[in-house]
Amino acid sequence: MAAIKIQDLSYYYPETIKPALNRINLEIPEGQLLIIIGDSGSGKSTLLRVISGLIPAFYNGKLLGRVFLDGEDTVQMSRQEMVQKVGIVFQNPESQLVMNNVEQEIVFGLENLGLPNNLMKRRLMEMSTSLGLSEDLSQGVSQLSGGQKQKVALAGVMAMQPRILLLDEPTSQLDPVAAEEILNIIRRLNEDNGITVVMIEQRLERCCHLADRILLMENGLIAADINTGGRGRMWLQRAPLTYLPPLPNLFARAGFKELPLTVKQGRQMLNSLMADSSRASKPVPDTSIILGPAKGQELIDIQNLWFSYPDKEEVIKNVNLLIREGDFIALLGENGAGKTTLLKNINGLLKPSRGQIKLAGKDTRDLAIEEIAASVAYLSQDPNDYLFMPSVKEEILFTLRNFNIDNDSYAEEILKRFKLEAYRQCNPRDLSTGERQRVALASVLLGKTKVLLLDEPTRGLDYGLKQELGELLQEVNRQGTAVVMVTHDVDFAAEYAQDICLMFQGEIIERGNKYEVLQHSTYYTPQLGKLFNNIVDNVITMDRGVRVLSELAGFNEPEMASVL
Amino acid sequence: MEDGNKKMLAYQFKDNLIYKLHPLTSMIFVGVVFVLALIFSHPAFLLGLLIPVGVVLGAAGNLMQGRNYIKFSLIMVLTIVLINVLFSRAGTTIIYRGSEIPLIGALEISLEAILYGLGMGLRLLVIISVFCFYTYTVNPDKALRLCGRLGGKSVLAITLSLRLFPLMIKDFQRISEIQRCRGVKLSTGSLWQRAKNTLPIISIILLSSLERSLQLAESMQARGYGSGPRSSYDRDLWRPRDYIIIALSIIALLLGIWSALKGWSAYRYYPILEEISGLDCVLASFIAIILLLPAILNWGGKKWPL
Numbered sequence A: 001m002a003a004i005k006i007q008d009l010s011y012y013y014p015e016t017i018k019p020a021l022n023r024i025n026l027e028i029p030e031g032q033l034l035i036i037i038g039d040s041g042s043g044k045s046t047l048l049r050v051i052s053g054l055i056p057a058f059y060n061g062k063l064l065g066r067v068f069l070d071g072e073d074t075v076q077m078s079r080q081e082m083v084q085k086v087g088i089v090f091q092n093p094e095s096q097l098v099m100n101n102v103e104q105e106i107v108f109g110l111e112n113l114g115l116p117n118n119l120m121k122r123r124l125m126e127m128s129t130s131l132g133l134s135e136d137l138s139q140g141v142s143q144l145s146g147g148q149k150q151k152v153a154l155a156g157v158m159a160m161q162p163r164i165l166l167l168d169e170p171t172s173q174l175d176p177v178a179a180e181e182i183l184n185i186i187r188r189l190n191e192d193n194g195i196t197v198v199m200i201e202q203r204l205e206r207c208c209h210l211a212d213r214i215l216l217m218e219n220g221l222i223a224a225d226i227n228t229g230g231r232g233r234m235w236l237q238r239a240p241l242t243y244l245p246p247l248p249n250l251f252a253r254a255g256f257k258e259l260p261l262t263v264k265q266g267r268q269m270l271n272s273l274m275a276d277s278s279r280a281s282k283p284v285p286d287t288s289i290i291l292g293p294a295k296g297q298e299l300i301d302i303q304n305l306w307f308s309y310p311d312k313e314e315v316i317k318n319v320n321l322l323i324r325e326g327d328f329i330a331l332l333g334e335n336g337a338g339k340t341t342l343l344k345n346i347n348g349l350l351k352p353s354r355g356q357i358k359l360a361g362k363d364t365r366d367l368a369i370e371e372i373a374a375s376v377a378y379l380s381q382d383p384n385d386y387l388f389m390p391s392v393k394e395e396i397l398f399t400l401r402n403f404n405i406d407n408d409s410y411a412e413e414i415l416k417r418f419k420l421e422a423y424r425q426c427n428p429r430d431l432s433t434g435e436r437q438r439v440a441l442a443s444v445l446l447g448k449t450k451v452l453l454l455d456e457p458t459r460g461l462d463y464g465l466k467q468e469l470g471e472l473l474q475e476v477n478r479q480g481t482a483v484v485m486v487t488h489d490v491d492f493a494a495e496y497a498q499d500i501c502l503m504f505q506g507e508i509i510e511r512g513n514k515y516e517v518l519q520h521s522t523y524y525t526p527q528l529g530k531l532f533n534n535i536v537d538n539v540i541t542m543d544r545g546v547r548v549l550s551e552l553a554g555f556n557e558p559e560m561a562s563v564l
Numbered sequence B: 001m002e003d004g005n006k007k008m009l010a011y012q013f014k015d016n017l018i019y020k021l022h023p024l025t026s027m028i029f030v031g032v033v034f035v036l037a038l039i040f041s042h043p044a045f046l047l048g049l050l051i052p053v054g055v056v057l058g059a060a061g062n063l064m065q066g067r068n069y070i071k072f073s074l075i076m077v078l079t080i081v082l083i084n085v086l087f088s089r090a091g092t093t094i095i096y097r098g099s100e101i102p103l104i105g106a107l108e109i110s111l112e113a114i115l116y117g118l119g120m121g122l123r124l125l126v127i128i129s130v131f132c133f134y135t136y137t138v139n140p141d142k143a144l145r146l147c148g149r150l151g152g153k154s155v156l157a158i159t160l161s162l163r164l165f166p167l168m169i170k171d172f173q174r175i176s177e178i179q180r181c182r183g184v185k186l187s188t189g190s191l192w193q194r195a196k197n198t199l200p201i202i203s204i205i206l207l208s209s210l211e212r213s214l215q216l217a218e219s220m221q222a223r224g225y226g227s228g229p230r231s232s233y234d235r236d237l238w239r240p241r242d243y244i245i246i247a248l249s250i251i252a253l254l255l256g257i258w259s260a261l262k263g264w265s266a267y268r269y270y271p272i273l274e275e276i277s278g279l280d281c282v283l284a285s286f287i288a289i290i291l292l293l294p295a296i297l298n299w300g301g302k303k304w305p306l
Helices: A044-052 A080-084 A100-110 A117-130 A146-158 A177-193 A204-210 A235-238 A246-253 A262-278 A339-346 A369-373 A392-402 A408-417 A433-444 A463-478 A490-496 A516-521 A527-532 A542-553 A559-561 B023-039 B043-058 B063-087 B111-137 B140-151 B151-181 B192-220 B240-262 B278-291 B294-304
Strands: A002-012 A021-028 A033-038 A064-068 A086-089 A164-168 A196-200 A211-217 A222-227 A298-308 A313-322 A326-333 A354-361 A376-379 A449-457 A482-486 A499-504 A507-511 B094-101 B104-109
Touching: A002 A044, A002 A196, A002 A499, A021 A117, A021 A196, A021 A222, A033 A044, A033 A177, A033 A204, A044 A086, A044 A164, A044 A196, A080 A086, A086 A146, A100 A117, A100 A146, A117 A146, A146 A177, A164 A177, A177 A196, A177 A204, A246 A262, A246 A527, A262 A482, A262 A527, A262 A542, A298 A339, A313 A339, A313 A482, A313 A507, A313 B192, A326 A339, A326 A463, A326 A490, A339 A449, A369 A376, A369 B151, A376 A433, A392 A408, A392 A433, A408 A433, A433 A463, A433 B240, A449 A463, A463 A482, A463 A490, A490 A516, A490 A527, A499 A516, A507 A516, A516 B294, A527 A542, B023 B043, B023 B140, B023 B240, B023 B278, B043 B063, B043 B278, B043 B294, B063 B104, B063 B111, B094 B111, B104 B111, B140 B151, B151 B192, B240 B278, B240 B294
Parallel strands: A033 A196, A033 A211, A086 A164, A164 A196, A326 A482, A326 A499, A376 A449, A449 A482
Antiparallel strands: A002 A021, A002 A064, A211 A222, A298 A313, A298 A354, A499 A507, B094 B104
C-alpha cells in the first residue's frame, strides 16, 4: 500500500483564482526517498503542506481531491492521528523552535499529544541519542548554531514517531558542513528506519545520490517524475539542464549522453577520453585567463589589521589586503574564520583594534559609518532585513534620499539596470527570494559605489538564481565597482570571482588569482576543479570546462553551441 | 554574530547541591524567607534571616555576584536611615541637636530614629539578598514550567515571548547595522531626527516578527498544539534533601507566624528602644539554624560525598 496517495488534488489559496496545485495525482510507496525540485511558486511547498494537513487546516482556501495516508483518507483523521503519521520540518531553523531550551523543544510535540511523563522521557532519550544531542539538552536554543537548531527541529518532529517525514528545503540556510550532517541524518532515517521521506531541495549535488525518485514541479503541475532507479545515473539525461548539479551539467552542455554524478565517475570518463584522444593534441592551458584584466587604482588598503571583540580572543590576526578598482574577490573559509568580521571592519561597523584600514587614503577610524557607506555598499544574507517600503521603487528612492540624491530618473535607471521595471509598484516583500535579493542589491548600490561587500549572497538560491546573481555581479564589477564577497559556495566563487582569499582562524592564508588558488587544492576547489585536477590545468569555470571537454571528445563547436 | 551570544540570563548553572535542588524547593525556601522578612520587625529575627540567606548564597558560589547587590542595597539602607533620621521626631534619646532647617524644622537626631532606619534597612537587605539568591540559583525556564501547571496558555505565551525577545534584540542590532550601511543616520543628528530614522528599523522588525510568528504558529500546529489535552513534561528529580528542606522551611514559617502572633518577633523602637530578651535571641537563632540547612547539606555533601 502506498504511504501517500494523492488523487485529483487541486488547491487555491484564499482569494486567488489561479490554482497553486492543479489536478495532481501521485503515489509514493512506503520507504521511498523523494526529492521535489522546481522554481519558487511552482507549488512544491504547497504540496508538502497538503500532505501534512496544514492545508486546509491552517491556510483555509479551496481544496479539491483527496489525500490518503496508508490508505486512510486524511479528511477522516483527527489532528492527533495526523501529526503522529506525518512530521514536517521547515526551511528556517530560527522560526520553528518554540521553547527556550533543547529538551523542552524536543518534548513540545509529545506534551501536545498528552503523553505520560515516562514515555516522554523514553522518546527524548532515543531522539537525543540517535541525533547526537544528549550533550546539548540543557542548552538554550538561542545559543545553538543554525545546524544544531535544525537538528533540534528534526528531533522534535521525529520524537512523535511519524512514518512520513516532509522537509521543506531543510539545508538551504546552512553552511555545507552542517547541511551534510542533516542530510546524513535524513538518509539514516530513510535507510535504517524505513521512514518515507519527501524533501524539497534546490541543490541536487548535495542530495541527489540519496534520492529514489525526483519530482519536478512547474506551475502547480508535476512536470517530470523521474525514477532514479536503484540510485544509478541514467535518469540524469532526462532532467532539465537548469536543475542539474555542476558536474552532470558540464557533461550535458558538452554534448555527452551519459552523465557522471560524482567526481570519481567524471574522472573515469575523462581519463578514457584522454587515452582515446592521445593522438590528438592535448588541450593547451590557456595562460591569458590567469592574468586577468589590469588592475585600477587602490580603493581600500588594509594594513596589519587586528581585531578582537571585548574580552574575547582575536578574531582577525594581522591581515593585509589591498582592494583595487575592478577587483572581484571571494573570501572563503570555515565558520568563525573571521570573514564576516573582516567585512564589518571594512564598512566601519567595527573599528580595528590595531592596524588600520584606509579608504581612498583616509583612515576608517575617522569616518562615520554613513560616510563610508557612500562609497562602500554592504549586502547581508537576508534581503528581508532591507525591505520595508510599500513598493520597489520607493525602496530604492529611500536609499537615494539617505544620500541626498532625490532623482526620480536615476531611480528608474537603477530599476532598469537590475531588471526590476516590471515590479516597480509591487511590494518588495511579496516578491520571490531571487527578486527580493535583486531589490536589496539595487537598494544598496549607488552610482558612486566603489566597493560592494556581500555576505553569503548565494544562501537559499537555486542554480538558476545563482547564475543570474553571478552575472549581475560581474556586470556591476565590469562597470568599475570592486566586489568582495564572503561565501561557502566554492563553485560560485570559481565561476564568477577573479581572486580568492582563503581565511583560516583569523588570518589570510592565501590570496591570489582563482586559477592559482583553486586549481590544486583538495577542499577549496569547485567540482570542476576536482574533475580536471592533474588532467587538464586551469579549468574551473563552466565555459572553459565545456570547451575543453568538447574539444577532447571531438565534438565540434557548432554542436556545442546548440546545447548551450 | 560572534559577539551576539552574550549571556542573557543571570542564571548560570554551577555544580553544587543548591543548584541541584528541585526548583520548587528553592522557590519555597525563597518564599518562606520573603514572607518572614515582611512579618518580622525584630532586629534579632531579621538578622536570623539575613545570616542564613547570606551563607546559603555563599555556599551556592554566588558571593561575587551578590557583591553588586550588596553595594546597591547599602546605599539604599543609608538613604533610608538618613531620611528617617531627618524626618522622625518620635525618638526620645536625642544624641544631636542642630540648627533650624527649612521645611524640616529644628534638626534633632535620636538614637531610636537611627536604629529604626537600620532595622528597616535590615529588612530590605534580607529581601534583596533572597531575590539575589532566586535570580542566580533558580532556572527561570523551570520556574516558569512549574507555574505552567497552573497557567497553561498564558504561560506558553510568556515562554514564546521569552524565546522571541532575544531574537528581536539580535534583529534590532543586525538591522540597525544594515540600515546604517544604507545611509540611515542613527548616531548623528538631533534626537528627533534619530528617533525618526529608527522608524524604518522598527517597521522591518515588526514585519519580520509578524512573518516569524506565522511560521512559529504553523510549526506549533504541525506538532499538534491544541489538538487535545496537554501533558506536562517534568524531568527534575526529587531527592531526600528536597523533602527535608521543604519540611524545615515550612516549620520555620510556622514558627515565625507563631512568634509573630505571640508578639515576640515584633519590636518597638519608639519612643524608647525596647529591651531585647534572651528568649527572642534563642528563637531567632533557632529559625536561622533551620534556614541554614541548604548550606549545611551542601557542606556535608562535599565533606562526605556519597
